[in-house]
Amino acid sequence: MKAPSFAYERAESLARACALLHQHAGNARILAGGQSLIPALNLRLSQPDLLIDISQLNELRHITVTATELVVGALTRHADIERSADVKRLFPVLTQAAAQIAHPAIRNRGTMGGSIALADPAAEWPAATLALDMSLTLASERGERRVPADSFFKGIYETGMAQDEMLKSIHIPLPAAGTRSAFGELTRRSGDYAITGAFVTARKSGATLSATRIAFFGVAGQPLLARGAMAALDGTTGDAAAVARAQACLAADLDPIADLYNTPATKLHLSRVLLARLVAQLA
Amino acid sequence: MENAFQLAVKVNGADVAKTVEPRTHLIDFLRNDLGLTGSHIGCEHGVCGACTVLVNGEIVRGCLTLACQTHGAEVETVEGLTESGLIADLQTAFHQRNALQCGYCTPGMLVCATALLTEKPHATREEIREYLSGNFCRCTGYEAIVDAIETTAKNRAAGKQLAATNNAEAA
Structure with missing residues (x-):
């Protein structure tokens, strides 16, 4: 399983990468860590004319805390997220999730931006962008624009990015006081794609939950907010009755599709189990 | 050669300059172009770990890395680790504990364990x-x-402690 032939250029600047993307629109792929793109090339699922290697663009490799948000450069690797003290302090769910992505050798190369731009429905980061209400800065020759993650994912490997655009940075609003969050995924073996996985976040005043956000991955063609379940939990204490109502909503919220090993019914059942566990962790 | 890339990379401490096709995987470059056949090829899509090598001191999949992506980097394979003697204790432990049968996965295991023992010397x-x-x-x-x-980790920790005690006594 060898990759097909392609041209290769190491972009020396963001402007050059955007120019190449524009020039070869539709026939070029951005190569970041390559941990999804190279297997796709090996399996000949993708046959681009040109790979634009952006690995030298160090300005895209950073984790920065501002007054209002955590900004993660698109080239930041899963291993960088896993080890970042700022991420652990502000968003421990991201630290936990990073450690669940494939294996150490893959986390050393795979990037957060690459995972989001690819929009694999089974990947952790796209769902995290929904749960934590992130926004994404896209760059192209036409300039930059910032889009909310909510409207970014359109389907299996499909996003709102134009052919000449690339992901530059990821913006995560700092958590409001009283915010609790939880992450979990169910896999047969460590490092496998999840059968189902979710991020849950909510604000807690006293015992009452508000602004609940629940994002699932690995269940449908794209990462999803479970809006029915979110509404069912808002204004409650996350008690057993509220959790049961939220679990009931997941059938309509997720409408799971089968993967190679699990039926939609299995995925729905396990998603309900996972939701109850994660809500319990918000306590 | 179509789309030739002039690759300059350090492999096991030696500077290497070669022309490669961009589509060449690091593992194929090491094995076919440099004759370093210690690292093995298994699944060729990142699942099995037989092709694990170090790039700038970190483990990567040789089948999920293009040779041209290592331009300017330092690559180390099981051959380099062996020649340096740095993993002699680990290799002895594998031998003594009979931690291999066919040996196909062993180079990847050794390189992965090398990284683990550096990152988490007291791993459970x-x-x-x-x-x-x-x-x-x-x-x-x-x-x-x-x-x-585990044996290697414990022995190294004990060795370090012994060295520290000796140094303290010498001082």
């Missing part, structure tokens, strides 16, 4: 298993491999 068995979860062995069932790595 659970942590060793988790770290090795991306390296498949189809013969031994992992128990002996975990034993060998």
Whole structure:
């Protein structure tokens, strides 16, 4: 399983990468860590004319805390997220999730931006962008624009990015006081794609939950907010009755599709189990 | 050659300059162009870990890395680790504990364990298993491999302690 032939250029600047993307629109792929793109090339699922290697663009490799948000450069690797003290302090769910992505050798190369731009429905980061209400800065020759993650994912490997655009940075609003969050995924073996996985976040005043956000991955063609379940939990204490109502909503919220090993019914059942566990962790 | 790339990379401490096709995987470059056949090719899509090598001191999949992506980097293979003597204790432990049968996965296991022992010198068995979860062995069932790595970790910790005590006494 060898990759097909392609041209290769190491972009020396963001402007050059955007120019190449524009020039070869539709026939070029951005190569970041390559941990999804190279297997796709090996399996000949993708046959681009040109790979634009952006690995030298160090300005895209950073984790920065501002007054209002955590900004993660698109080239930041899963291993960088896993080890970042700022991420652990502000968003421990991201630290936990990073450690669940494939294996150490893959986390050393795979990037957060690459995972989001690819929009694999089974990947952790796209769902995290929904749960934590992130926004994404896209760059192209036409300039930059910032889009909310909510409207970014359109389907299996499909996003709102134009052919000449690339992901530059990821913006995560700092958590409001009283915010609790939880992450979990169910896999047969460590490092496998999840059968189902979710991020849950909510604000807690006293015992009452508000602004609940629940994002699932690995269940449908794209990462999803479970809006029915979110509404069912808002204004409650996350008690057993509220959790049961939220679990009931997941059938309509997720409408799971089968993967190679699990039926939609299995995925729905396990998603309900996972939701109850994660809500319990918000306590 | 169409789309030739002039690659300059340090492999096991030696500077290498070669013309490669961009589509050439690092593992094929090491094995076919440089004759470093210690690293093995298994699944060729990132699942089995047989092709694990170090790039700038970090483990990567040789089948999920293009040779041209290592331009300007330092690559180390099981041959380099062996020649340096840095993993002689680990290799002895593998031998003594019979942590291999066919040996196909062993180079990847050794390189992965090298990184683990550096990153987490006091790793528990659970942590060793988790770290090795991306390296498949189809013969031994992992128990002996975990034993060998655990033994090496303990011996190295004891060795360090001994050295520290000796230094303190010498001072």
